[in-house]
Amino acid sequence: MTELDPERLPRHVAIIMDGNGRWARRRGLPRFFGHREGVKTAKRIITKACEIPIPVLTLYAFSRENWQRPEEEIAVLMDLLRAYLREELPTMLEKGIRFRVIGERERFPEDIQEMITLCEEKTAAGDRMTLVLALSYGARAEIARAARLLAGEVQAGRLSPEDITPETFARFLYTWDLPDPDLLIRTSGEQRLSNFLLYQCAYTEFYFTPVLWPDFTEEEFLRALAEYQRRERRFGRV
Ligand code: IPE
Ligand code: IPE
Ligand code: MG
Numbered sequence: 001m002t003e004l005d006p007e008r009l010p011r012h013v014a015i016i017m018d019g020n021g022r023w024a025r026r027r028g029l030p031r032f033f034g035h036r037e038g039v040k041t042a043k044r045i046i047t048k049a050c051e052i053p054i055p056v057l058t059l060y061a062f063s064r065e066n067w068q069r070p071e072e073e074i075a076v077l078m079d080l081l082r083a084y085l086r087e088e089l090p091t092m093l094e095k096g097i098r099f100r101v102i103g104e105r106e107r108f109p110e111d112i113q114e115m116i117t118l119c120e121e122k123t124a125a126g127d128r129m130t131l132v133l134a135l136s137y138g139a140r141a142e143i144a145r146a147a148r149l150l151a152g153e154v155q156a157g158r159l160s161p162e163d164i165t166p167e168t169f170a171r172f173l174y175t176w177d178l179p180d181p182d183l184l185i186r187t188s189g190e191q192r193l194s195n196f197l198l199y200q201c202a203y204t205e206f207y208f209t210p211v212l213w214p215d216f217t218e219e220e221f222l223r224a225l226a227e228y229q230r231r232e233r234r235f236g237r238v
Contacts, residue, residue: 002222004052008229010182012056013049014204016196017042019188019212026212032076037214039080043088046131048218050095052225056130056178060196064104064138078109081135085115089122096128102174103137130178137174139198146172175200183228185221187213205231 017038024034042059049057062077092099099119106113116135149172153159159168170176180200186192189210193201207224209216 002219002226004222004225005229009052010054010225010228011179012058012181012183013054013225014058014060014181014184014197014201015045016060016184016186016190016194017213017216018186018190018194020214022188023212023214031073034212034214035073035076035080039084041214041216042084044218045216045221046097047095048221050097050129053129056132056181058102058132058134058178058181058197060134060137060194062103062135062137063195064136064141065195067107067136078112081108082112082115085112085119089119092119092123092126092131096126097123098126098130099123100130100132101135102132102142103135104141105135107136132175132178134196138195139193140195142174143199146170170199173199180204183207183224185209185224187211187216203233203235205233 020034020038021031022034023037024031027033042061046057046059061081066077067074091097101116101120105116108116146169150159150164150169154161154164175197180202181197181204184197184201184204185207187209189208191206191208197204205228207227209220209224211220
């Protein structure tokens with residue numbers, strides 16, 4: 001087992017869970033099977049992160065751009081999300097998980113929106129780990145939204161343009177109360193951000209692995225954390 005230094009754990013790990021479709025295709029199965037396996041992986045990694053514990057875990061589950069996928073695939077993803085929210089609430093409560101969604105929740109079916117609100121409200125006191133699910137999330141849209149909200153504040157006379165600093169700007173992002181990710185993991189060999197947390201990742205360490213998300217194990221996760229602990233973070237200093 002990979003050993004970790006408990007003193008140098010990341011406060012926030014963000015994961016781009018990629019490769020479900022390829023996992024299925026390699027087995028000659030429809031993409032759906034990959035997504036179903038992907039949910040199982042997500043559950044295992046959430047449990048592991050909670051054990052360690054990692055204070056904040058953000059999972060990119062559905063991007064704004066993913067609405068362009070075929071209708072049938074979107075329907076499958078909605079069903080999986082529905083089942084996840086319905087089944088996992090007791091587990092989240094038991095583990096002390098505080099659940100949060102970032103992204104355009106208003107674009108989801110009504111019943112899913114209600115389940116999201118219920119999970120957020122019921123788990124609000126969770127103090128072991130914050131689990132953030134990025135749903136219909138796009139970083140550029142998030143940044144534009146923050147600018148819109150700030151413009152409203154200025155128009156209402158509550159803020160002057162001079163007050164707009166990187167810190168005040170960040171208070172209008174979905175992640176206003178969360179630390180920036182220390183580590184970002186992307187599976188499946190792709191080495192890009194795909195419109196994920198652009199503002200928040202200014203000094204994040206990136207970890208790319210060719211492993212497809214359904215095959216990503218707890219041990220792989222520990223390996224990524226160990227690699228993070230070997231990195232020297234400078235933040236512009238010498
Ligand atoms: C990630 O796997 C899951 C979502 C984007 C919802 P993909 O579905 O992108 O899998 P690949 O990249 O096609 O293999
Ligand atoms: C990014 O994966 C979004 C999620 C993992 C939810 P994609 O598979 O959608 O990204 P691209 O299209 O390869 O950039
Ligand atoms: Mg993909």
